[in-house]
Amino acid sequence: VSDLNLDADVVVVGSGAGGAVVACHLAEAGHRVVILEEGPWIKPEVYGQMRPSETIRHLWREAAMTFAIGLGDSPMINVMMGRCVGGSSVLTGGVCFRTPGHIHHIWQHERGLRELSEAALAPCFDDVERVVKVQEVPVSMRSQSTVLFGKGLEKSVGVSLVPLRRNTEGCQGKSRCNFGCPHGAKLSVDRAYLPRALAAGAQLFPEVLVSKVVTKGGRAAGVVGKRVEGTERRVTGKVRVNAPTVVIAAGAWHSPLILQASGVGRWKDQVGRNLTVHPAFRVMGAFAEKIDGWKGALQSAFTDRFESEGMTLTSLFVPPGVLAATMPGVGQTHLAKARLIPHLGIFGGTVHDEGSGVVRRAWVGREPVVTYAMAAKDKAVIAPMLTRMAEIWFAGGAREVFLPVLGSEGVRSMDQLKRLHLETLHGSRFESGSQHPLGSTRIGNSADSSVVDSYGQAWDLPGLYCADGGVVPSSLGVNPQLTIMALATRIAWRMRERLPRRAAVA
Ligand SMILES: Cc1cc2nc3c(=O)[nH]c(=O)nc-3n(C[C@H](O)[C@H](O)[C@H](O)COP(=O)(O)OP(=O)(O)OC[C@H]3O[C@@H](n4cnc5c(N)ncnc54)[C@H](O)[C@@H]3O)c2cc1C
Numbered sequence: 001v002s003d004l005n006l007d008a009d010v011v012v013v014g015s016g017a018g019g020a021v022v023a024c025h026l027a028e029a030g031h032r033v034v035i036l037e038e039g040p041w042i043k044p045e046v047y048g049q050m051r052p053s054e055t056i057r058h059l060w061r062e063a064a065m066t067f068a069i070g071l072g073d074s075p076m077i078n079v080m081m082g083r084c085v086g087g088s089s090v091l092t093g094g095v096c097f098r099t100p101g102h103i104h105h106i107w108q109h110e111r112g113l114r115e116l117s118e119a120a121l122a123p124c125f126d127d128v129e130r131v132v133k134v135q136e137v138p139v140s141m142r143s144q145s146t147v148l149f150g151k152g153l154e155k156s157v158g159v160s161l162v163p164l165r166r167n168t169e170g171c172q173g174k175s176r177c178n179f180g181c182p183h184g185a186k187l188s189v190d191r192a193y194l195p196r197a198l199a200a201g202a203q204l205f206p207e208v209l210v211s212k213v214v215t216k217g218g219r220a221a222g223v224v225g226k227r228v229e230g231t232e233r234r235v236t237g238k239v240r241v242n243a244p245t246v247v248i249a250a251g252a253w254h255s256p257l258i259l260q261a262s263g264v265g266r267w268k269d270q271v272g273r274n275l276t277v278h279p280a281f282r283v284m285g286a287f288a289e290k291i292d293g294w295k296g297a298l299q300s301a302f303t304d305r306f307e308s309e310g311m312t313l314t315s316l317f318v319p320p321g322v323l324a325a326t327m328p329g330v331g332q333t334h335l336a337k338a339r340l341i342p343h344l345g346i347f348g349g350t351v352h353d354e355g356s357g358v359v360r361r362a363w364v365g366r367e368p369v370v371t372y373a374m375a376a377k378d379k380a381v382i383a384p385m386l387t388r389m390a391e392i393w394f395a396g397g398a399r400e401v402f403l404p405v406l407g408s409e410g411v412r413s414m415d416q417l418k419r420l421h422l423e424t425l426h427g428s429r430f431e432s433g434s435q436h437p438l439g440s441t442r443i444g445n446s447a448d449s450s451v452v453d454s455y456g457q458a459w460d461l462p463g464l465y466c467a468d469g470g471v472v473p474s475s476l477g478v479n480p481q482l483t484i485m486a487l488a489t490r491i492a493w494r495m496r497e498r499l500p501r502r503a504a505v506a
Contacts, residue, residue: 002227002236002237003237003238003239003240004205004208004227004237004238004239004240004241005239005240005241006034006203006240006241006242007032007241007242007243008032008033008034008203008241008242008243009026009031009032009033009243009244009245009499010023010026010031010032010033010034010243010245010246010247010495010499011033011034011035011036011222011223011241011243011245011246011247012026012033012034012035012036012247012249013036013210013223013246013247013248013249013250013255013258014036014037014038014087014248014249014250014251014254014255014468015035015037015085015086015087015189015190015194015204015206015249016082016086016087016088016089016189016249016251016468017087017088017089017189017468017469017481017484017485017488018249018251018467018468018469018471018484018485018487018488019035019037019087019247019249019250019467019468019488020035020086020087020089020189020190020193020194020197021128021189021193021467021485021488021489021492022247022249022465022467022488022491022492022495023035023193023194023197023202023247024193024194024196024197024200024202024492025489025492025493025495025496026202026492026495026496026499027196027197027198027200027201027202028196028197028200029496029499030200031499032201033197033200033201033202033203034202034203034204034205034241034243035194035197035202035203035204035205036205036208036210036223036225036239036241037084037085037087037204037205037206037207037208038083038207038208038209038210038228038250039059039061039082039083039084039085039087039206039207040058040084040085040206040207041084041085041204041206041207042058042059042084042085044180044181044184044190044191045184047059047084047090047179047180048180048181048182048183048184049182050179050180052176052179052319052321052322053321055179055180056179057231058084058231059082059083059084059090059091059179059180060080060081060082060083060091061080061081061082061083061253062083062367064078064080065078066078066079066080066081066253066367067079067370068275068277068357068370068371068372068434069369069370069371069372070372070373070374070427070428071371071372071373072373072374072427073374073376073379073426073427074372074373074374074379074427074428075279075374075382075427075428075429075430075431075432076428076432077277077279077372077432077433077434078432078433078434079253079277079370079433079434079435079437080433080434080435081251081253081435081437084190084206085190085194085204085206086188086189086190086191086194087189087251088251088435088481089188089189089190089481090180090188090189090190091177091178091179091180091435092167092177092178092186092188092435092479092481093166093177093178093298093299093316093479094166094167094168094171094177094186094298094299095164095165095166095299095314095479095481096129096132096134096164096165096166096167096479096481096482097165097476097478097479097480097482097483098125098482098483098486099118099121099476099482099483099486100304100307100476100477100478101118102307103474103476103477104116104117104118104121106474107473107474111444111445111473111474112444112445113443113444113445113454113473115454116443116454116473121486121487121490124486124487124489124490124493125482125486127489128482128485128486128489129482131187131192131193132167132187132188132189132192132485133167133168133169133187133192134165134166134167134482135165135166135168135169136163136164136165137163137164137165137166137171137297137299137300137301138163139163141171141173141296141297141300142296142297142300142301142315143173143175143291143292143293143294143295143296143297143300143315143317144291144292144293144295144296144345145291145293145296145315145317145344145345145346145347146161146293146296146300146301146315146345146347148285148287148291148345148393148396148397148398149161149285149315149345149347149392149393149396150301150396151395151396151397152285152391152392152393152394152395152396152397152398153303153305153392153395153396155395155396156391156392156395157305157392159303159305161301161302161303161315162301162302162303162304163300163301164299164300164301164302164314164315166186166297166299167186167187167188167192167481168181168185168186168187169185169187170183170185171183171185171186171297172185173295173296173297174294175293175294175295175296175297175298175317175319176298176319177298177299178298178318179319179322189485205239207227207228207229207230208225208226208227208228208239209225209226209227209228209366210223210224210225210239210250210258211224211225211226211258211261212224212225212258212261212262213246213248213258213259213262213264213461213464214240214262215262215461218461218462219244219461219462219463220243220244220245220246220461220462220463220464221242221243221244221463222240222241222242222243222246223239223240223241223243223246223258224238224239224240225238225239226238226239227239244463245463245465245495245499246463246464246465247456247465247466247467248441248464248465248466248467248468249466249467249468249488250468251437251468251469251470252275252359252437252438252439252440252441252468252469252470252472253359253368253370253437253440254368255440255441255466255468255470256271256272256359256368256440256441256470257272257359257361257368259271259272259441259451259458259466260272260360260361261361262461264451264458264460264461264464265447265451265458265459265460267460268447268448268459268460270442270447270448270449270450270451271440271441271451272358272359272360272368272440272441273355273358273440274355274357274439274440274442275355275356275357275358275359275370275372275437275438275439275440276353276354276355276356276357276436276437276438276439276474276475277353277357277372277434277436277437277438278350278351278352278353278434278435278436278438278475278476278477278480279350279351279353279374279378279382279432279434280348280349280350280351280432280433280434280435281348281349281350281351281382281385281386281404281430281431281432281433282316282346282347282348282349282404282431282433283346283347283348283349283386283389283390283393283401283402283403283404284344284345284346284347284393284401284402285344285345285347285393285394285396285398285400285401285402286340286343286344286345286398286399286400286401286402286410287343287344287345287397287398287399288343288399289343290342290343291342291343291344291345292342293317293342293344293345293346294317294318294319294320296317298316298317299314299315299316300315301314301315302314302315304477304478306385306388307352307477309381309384309385310351310352310353310377310378310381310477311349311350311351311352311381311384311385311388312349312350312352312477312478313347313348313349313350313385313389313392314347314348314349314350314479315346315347315348316346316347316348317346318346320341320342323341323344324338324341344402345393345396345398347389347392347393349385349386349389350477351378351381351382351385352378352475352476352477353374353375353378353475354375354377354378354475355439355442355474355475356372356373356374356375356378357370357371357372357373357437357440358370358371358372359440374427379427380423382422382427382430383422383423383425384423386403386404386405386422387414387417387422390403390411390414390417391414394413394414399412400412401417403417403420403422404430404431404432405420405422405425405429405430405431406428406429406430406431407429408420436469436476436479436480437469438469438470438472438475438476438480439469439470439472439473439474439475440470441466441468441470441471442470442471442472442473442474443456443471443472443473443487444473446459447459447460450473451466451470451471452465452466452471454490455490455491455494455495456471456487456488456491456494465491465495467487467488467491467492468484468488469484471484471487471491472484472487
């Protein structure tokens with residue numbers, strides 16, 4: 001048994017997109033920073049060489065088997081995230097969006113967050129984009145899967161795909177970003193921010209599970225937890241870090257657990273509520289010819305043409321071996337389906353959802369129970385979105401389309417699709433995934449409707465900050481990593497001004 005007892009100026013819980021950014025800025029400002037991360041520390045040169053099935057075991061939380069339980073007319077949503085140094089940032093497709101203008105408008109005019117205007121956050125986005133090297137994906141890197149969907153979009157709707165921007169440098173288009181970049185080309189936070197934090201003196205402890213914030217005299221005074229080592233997660237000791245400033249950045253799925261266990265927000269019952277996930281659905285088109293959709297950038301283009309209808313369509317692909325494992329059938333039937341892989345194109349559709357998820361502590365085990373009651377208006381987006389994507393695939397030349405409907409075979413025409421009556425299907429019939437849990441400890445302008453203020457400070461516990469996907473005030477409709485990092489930058493810059501300078505000398 002080896003207990004860990006440390007003193008610091010700032011303890012940061014979670015080393016993902018939010019935590020790494022805060023840790024870096026505060027360490028560089030001279031504060032003694034300790035970072036505690038539940039997952040293992042696997043270096044890019046090691047995870048880059050792993051098979052996808054190995055990274056699922058070592059970098060992904062619960063081997064990607066984490067779900068939001070659909071209540072009522074809602075799908076069961078497979079919400080994926082990372083559990084490793086660098087957090088989910090290590091697993092992204094690299095897609096980078098700034099917060100859309102209409103979302104800033106909602107924050108300012110509907111949520112009363114005047115300070116979160118596009119102009120006010122621009123310097124934070126500029127800083128993050130410079131650090132993680134955000135750049136547009138050249139058209140030449142588009143996979144044939146994306147090219148054919150783009151052709152279909154032009155033919156059926158008359159608009160072109162728009163290039164995505166990503167945090168990559170020297171991408172070789174191997175389409176396996178979600179399993180850790182094999183070439184170190186993705187500037188995830190374990191490459192872009194944590195080395196800077198460490199160089200500035202921050203200490204990083206992997207395999208530490210934080211359970212609670214400790215308080216003293218009505219202020220945050222540190223955290224406690226335990227060491228959980230190896231894939232079997234053996235408990236090897238207790239952890240206590242004494243620090244007058246605590247930053248919880250364990251992600252929207254887990255930060256509420258730490259806050260709830262610490263009694264934070266107890267009276268207002270906001271912690272863990274308002275979770276949004278961007279429920280996403282994959283639609284595949286099968287072509288007569290081989291298109292080898294995995295050749296090219298995993299994600300390279302999108303269309304927000306249908307944003308006013310609550311949907312965004314984004315290119316993606318899945319490594320062939322992983323795709324085969326998700327296909328139906330056994331034996332020869334499965335083989336026949338897997339043989340289709342070189343002929344398949346894949347596109348993703350995301351619903352811009354309302355905050356209808358709730359994160360609660362489970363009676364047993366480490367993971368929370370998360371429920372998600374999809375709003376009727378969001379459920380109503382699924383059928384038209386899948387229909388539209390099928391139309392686009394057919395217009396692009398697909399001869400068969402596979403919908404994310406459990407138990408359904410491929411459809412060969414729009415007439416056949418119409419006979420499925422997608423709009424009448426119960427939510428539980430749809431296969432949905434998500435990589436974007438947000439909002440469960442959200443920023444707001446009062447303790448009655450939020451957990452923290454716009455600088456991440458908890459309403460009811462001085463010295464306690466949140467800085468991760470949980471603080472995002474509303475669903476975004478686009479991939480969130482850049483918004484999370486920009487908000488974390490804003491929070492860190494403010495803390496840098498406000499925290500006592502004592503540490504710089506220590
Ligand atoms: C497969 C995948 C693909 C994605 N692709 C994109 C994309 O292309 N573009 C985009 O914008 N976004 C993408 N995302 C989402 C993006 O990665 C997340 O929104 C972002 O990383 C969330 O940041 P965070 O700080 O909230 O949490 P995370 O980055 O998940 O970090 C939280 C960290 O806290 C640790 N932790 C949790 N509980 C504790 C505890 N009790 N004690 C100690 N440590 C703890 C976790 O292990 C984790 O490492 C993707 C996500 C996934 C999973």
